Amino acid sequence: MTEVIRDEEGRFVVELEGEIDLERAPALRKTLLDCVRRGRDVLVDLSRVTYIDSSGIASLVEALQDAGKSETRFGLIAISPEVMRVFELARLDKVFTIHPDLGSALEAGA
Amino acid sequence: MTAQASQLTSAQEPAAVSPAAPVIRVEGLQAFYGAQQVLFDVDLTVMPGEIMVVMGGSGSGKSTLLRHLVGLSRPAAGRVELLGLDITRARSMEMLALRRKIGVAFQGGALFSSMNVLDNIMLPLREHARLDRKTMEIMARLKLEVVNLAGADALMPSELSGGMLKRAAVARAIIMDPTLLFFDEPSAGLDPTVSSALDDLILKLREAMNMTMVVVTHELESAFKIADRITILDQGRILLVDDVAGVRRSDNPRIQNLLNRRSEETEVDAQAYLQRLTGETPTPPAATNETPEAS
Numbered sequence: 001m002t003e004v005i006r007d008e009e010g011r012f013v014v015e016l017e018g019e020i021d022l023e024r025a026p027a028l029r030k031t032l033l034d035c036v037r038r039g040r041d042v043l044v045d046l047s048r049v050t051y052i053d054s055s056g057i058a059s060l061v062e063a064l065q066d067a068g069k070s071e072t073r074f075g076l077i078a079i080s081p082e083v084m085r086v087f088e089l090a091r092l093d094k095v096f097t098i099h100p101d102l103g104s105a106l107e108a109g110a
Numbered sequence: 111m112t113a114q115a116s117q118l119t120s121a122q123e124p125a126a127v128s129p130a131a132p133v134i135r136v137e138g139l140q141a142f143y144g145a146q147q148v149l150f151d152v153d154l155t156v157m158p159g160e161i162m163v164v165m166g167g168s169g170s171g172k173s174t175l176l177r178h179l180v181g182l183s184r185p186a187a188g189r190v191e192l193l194g195l196d197i198t199r200a201r202s203m204e205m206l207a208l209r210r211k212i213g214v215a216f217q218g219g220a221l222f223s224s225m226n227v228l229d230n231i232m233l234p235l236r237e238h239a240r241l242d243r244k245t246m247e248i249m250a251r252l253k254l255e256v257v258n259l260a261g262a263d264a265l266m267p268s269e270l271s272g273g274m275l276k277r278a279a280v281a282r283a284i285i286m287d288p289t290l291l292f293f294d295e296p297s298a299g300l301d302p303t304v305s306s307a308l309d310d311l312i313l314k315l316r317e318a319m320n321m322t323m324v325v326v327t328h329e330l331e332s333a334f335k336i337a338d339r340i341t342i343l344d345q346g347r348i349l350l351v352d353d354v355a356g357v358r359r360s361d362n363p364r365i366q367n368l369l370n371r372r373s374e375e376t377e378v379d380a381q382a383y384l385q386r387l388t389g390e391t392p393t394p395p396a397a398t399n400e401t402p403e404a405s
């Protein structure tokens with residue numbers, strides 16, 4: 001699993017890479033939930049994700065909901081147009097906070 | 111739901127497929143039921159992202175073709191290649207991997223009446239993947255959202271209308287984010303408004319998920335709305351493969367017949383009914399030995 005977790009001014013930035021499918025979703029889910037449960041804000045950087053299937057998206061959804069429960073923030077960064085179309089299909093663009101890049105995410109205080 | 115520029119770059123796909131290559135390639139397909147030949151030398155090519163509609167009169171071999179396309183039936187001769195894999199020769203491991211990439215919404219593929227909608231939709235996931243229950247539930251609810259059945263999770267199939275059942279079947283067919291989606295008569299038995307909404311859903315799925323689809327229908331209006339190309343089957347042979355404009359333009363009398371189908375269809379139904387009553391098998395080549403519902 002190519003994923004890097006960085007500490008960026010007190011928040012976790014999870015950098016994902018490549019294709020996220022049924023094989024990788026369980027590990028992604030665990031990583032995201034672990035980050036959220038540590039009580040910090042989380043940003044997931046998708047700029048180097050070439051493909052994410054709905055098991056990956058479901059893991060994002062679950063983490064977002066957990067973050068809401070623990071009143072931390074959970075945002076997404078740099079969603080590709082292809083991923084965005086899928087988000088829009090299920091109206092997830094209305095649910096997630098999506099930032100164009102890390103800079104604007106930090107600027108927005110996410 | 112999948113998201114990527116081209117479905118064909120996914121690591122799980124056989125390397126032989128490049129974006130320019132067809133995702134479905136059928137060559138010289140022959141099919142029989144017993145001694146009765148129902149498909150004759152069928153060739154078919156479907157390109158990535160394309161919606162290929164298969165039309166033809168009742169008994170022309172549409173469902174049989176579809177069953178061969180998804181590997182439910184073995185051809186007597188010819189080859190069927192999906193995503194670069196010759197499924198007539200594939201090993202069971204290869205077929206298993208391929209099945210994850212294929213969504214099927216067939217007429218007989220009804221929901222299980224003993225399970226609620228959510229469990230029905232999650233079923234393929236339980237068979238093919240090892241995921242957390244919560245992940246599977248969210249995936250299933252996402253699909254319900256996509257097919258406009260949000261909130262129907264806990265309903266039993268018996269509580270759904272005809273249109274809702276079709277939508278739920280579509281949700282189940284796309285639960286694994288298939289690259290290829292096969293429909294047999296998705297709008298059969300639906301009233302025009304509901305059927306048109308189903309067409310919109312098909313187009314929406316292709317748009318957002320880049321799926322390649324083969325849709326069998328005998329609803330002309332629906333075919334013209336969703337098709338990139340139309341294959342017309344006639345008594346087990348391909349009569350024409352062309353885009354919508356080409357089909358409309360055709361001066362082939364059999365195709366014109368299909369386009370002005372109403373009167374013909376009544377006749378076909380009457381024959382099928384008679385055969386049903388008498389229990390007689392038709393003499394080949396048979397175009398008319400099915401019940402209207404199963405066409």
Ligand SMILES: Nc1ncnc2c1ncn2[C@@H]1O[C@H](COP(=O)(O)OP(=O)(O)O)[C@@H](O)[C@H]1O
Pocket residue numbers: 143148166167168169170171172173174175396397398399400404405
């Ligand atoms: N299970 C079967 N056993 C015997 N004959 C069949 C069977 N299924 C279909 N047929 C026959 O094969 C021909 C093609 O059927 P089918 O592919 O279902 O046509 P369509 O879907 O275009 O109505 C018809 O003559 C039909 O009666």
Ligand SMILES: [Mg+2]
Pocket residue numbers: 172173174294404405
């Ligand atoms: Mg049929």
